[in-house]
Amino acid sequence: MMTLKHLDSKPRHLVFSKFEKLIAFMNDQKTGITLREKKNFLTTVHDSFTGNDFINWLTEHVCDNDPLEAVHLATFLVMYGYIFPIDMKSFVAKDEKSTFYKFQSPYYWPSKNMKLSNEKYIIYLLKRSKRNKQKHALEEYEQNTLAKLQIVFSDKMGFLTKQAEEQVRQVKDMKRADKVVHDLQERAFWRVYRPPPGQVKYLDEGPARCFQISQMQQRKKKNKELKMKEVEYLRQAISKPRMKLSKSLEIMFGNCEQYMKYDPLLNDKVAQPSNPWMTEDQTMWDINCDMVEVPTEIRLRKWALRFEDLLRDDTGRNEFEMFLKKEYSQENIRFYKACRQLVTCPTSDVNKWKTEIEKEFLTPGAACEVNIDCKTLEMVHQQLKTDKEVSSKTRYIFQPAMEHVYALMKKDSYVRFLRSDQYKLLIERSQSVFTKKRFFNFGSNRKKAPSPQVQRRGSASSDGGGVEGELVGGPAYHSYSTGNLKELDDKPKTAVRSSNSPSLRRRTNDLEGKVAIGSDPRRRSNLEVPRSSYTSTSTTDAARKSEHVAQCIPLNVPRTNVVTPWEGES
């Protein structure tokens, strides 16, 4: 076990070994840095290099021709004590010909000096104070520290002073050139470990980790409980289905491409009217409360990306519930919400929720009975019978039924919701509210700046089950602005500001009825219901053209029509 213990004494962070490799590289005879001589008044410091060479070398060899990054890295080499400035002043890397630097002796590297005692420091300070005042005088902060340490170590001062005197004698015996280098190295070393006040301590560490490296290796090898868990996991993992990486990435790329158009950091037109952090205008947040009467078009179109995006949005979930109500299948979403509630409610409420869900949704003949296949239902009832005491499993007792209902909503109701008049009306309403008023300056130059939606195209959702594709309207639909502040000013007040927490009772249908109000029928011509599958091969081109085409590109529903970016041209 000696070898393992040895691991613990080594510095935990790989950064030291990496730096040491870099230093070796810099010292390379052929490719290393050019070493020069720095002539001082009476002495010469050999094997030093200028700041200019230092930065240039790093720029060329490590930093991919980015001088800014080279200066940054060079500063760290200095601050970590691998390289020091000969003038003992420029403790930042300076890209200058007049500043000289030198490699620190490996003896002083931080990896070899993880723990330093104050005794060592006081000996060093005493030593300097005993030497030539002109050359070795202590700086003010060092004097202060020395005074403080002398009090702390008052009982040991005799011993410590002797040590210092001994070291002074040793230094005196050295050759002149060696002495200069030695003094510099030592001083640079302490400058790094006991930096002047106010300077960032680069070598600061966080609190110690609980498990030492040797302990972790021991546990991995010898801990029976962990080993059994590992074996159990591995047995299951062997037979688990996996996707080919290429296939998985294809889905991810498609997904990403779709969502990039809604990413404010990549597409500043998504933040409508403007990103509040950039413009100090909070309108974007006001019109995008959790619960709003008229959602912005961007938000509405996001609902069509994935079922999750609809459900995660409070307003979206509400609209969807209203849609289901009209379709007489409201119990599905209510059951789903109740099951989510059961999973995350306080432990004291678990039983209450369990019985309520059972009574309301799963008892034969109940008013809100959900339609589940008898196999799943049987399974749930079986579990209900055996579940006497509340355990962590109780929370997931309806899981099979919930998943069934979820899949049903996603495959069926969700698709129909996106094709429904209700959804269409919402978009039209949004267009009329936000476009007509020319609230956002975006409206005036809309031809030059097409909205993100226009360029969208079909792509796979992560689970393949959502509606893949989009609605593409005419050239004018994508203005979100309105010039009239008055109407918008009312909105934040009427909107219910609520959280993402799935508290059901709060989400009453307070918006019901308001939405169905018809909007300007003239605008309807621009919007079509997506029906047939998407057949275009060169999607990007088609999508670009569609900006000027006032007809709709149909929605692709089946997941087979994934067109990945690299397949587009072929």
Place this chain on the structure above:
Amino acid sequence: MATEVLKVEPQDSIEALQREAEELKKRLEEEKAKLKDVEMCKAASKIDPITNFSMKQRRHLKGHQGKVLCMDWSTDKKHIVSSSQDGKMLVWDAFSTNKEHAVTMPTTWVMACAYGPSGTKVACGGLDNKCTIYPVSLDDTDISSRKKAVATHTSYLSCCTFTCSDHQILTGSGDSTCALWDVESGQLIQSFHGHAGDVMSIDLSPSETGNLFVSGGCDRTAMVWDMRYGECVQVFEGHESDINNVRFYPSGDAFATGSDDATCRLFDLRADREANCYKMESIIFGCNSVDFSISGRLLFGGYNDHTVNVWDVLKGNRVTKLYAHENRVSCLGISPDGTALCTGSWDNTLKIWA
């Protein structure tokens, strides 16, 4: 060690288990290797590169007297909670840069803090081994009088996050476990054992029906857990040093890690393997914190060399580098609507970028 072979071992002896594990591991590696049919960077070569991405500092939040260790956004997109080494937890209105609440914890190194989804609760903890929950509301000036200790571990609390409600909190600890707690009663709902070393970070799956979370720790391993049964369902190895942070990809099908080995990696859940590794020769320092932009195209990493590196997740190249702070970047997070990035640092400040 030679005596080991001679002994007659029972079926479940540690040696027998060890051998079985090694055997299974080998087979599993072979299985997984078959599915690696493409390099991510190559697969992404035809995707348009990210051009003219830029980010500026928009806010500078000063107020902590010690190193900022953790931060979390409120769902209202404006508020931030942050915790620091000197034992303070601050609740900010990041937009106006006002501090709305300040709590002094009876400990130093408050390494974890989290905002509840309702925006009315915050949780934090650190070297006190506990997770304490405070209510936040503007009418309440002294929130520390209404605190509630919920979780207790046997070592420091390294991370915490509320589940989809204010009623449950998931914690990770230096004692190598993660645990799910009932906030109201303070009872343990489920614990998660499997890491061999300190757990440093956890993240909940964003998928609606997932019940999954991922954890990463000093044993260089990231594990995906099923919260229902307390079972580890996937294990990911590959890092050469401590994993400091884990974060789910927005779709929930992958996650990113930031590690002391100076790399960030992307692990694909469906393919059950590492998909990409984000590194450069000039990046020597460890990465403390990672987060995705809301589309998942950009990965932000906060590093020990005081910078934030922004990676193109798909193509694997670095998009830009922000010289963000004057000390280590310890934590970062994208705001819920994706409009801004917040970074926290050992230089005692937080910054908002957009």
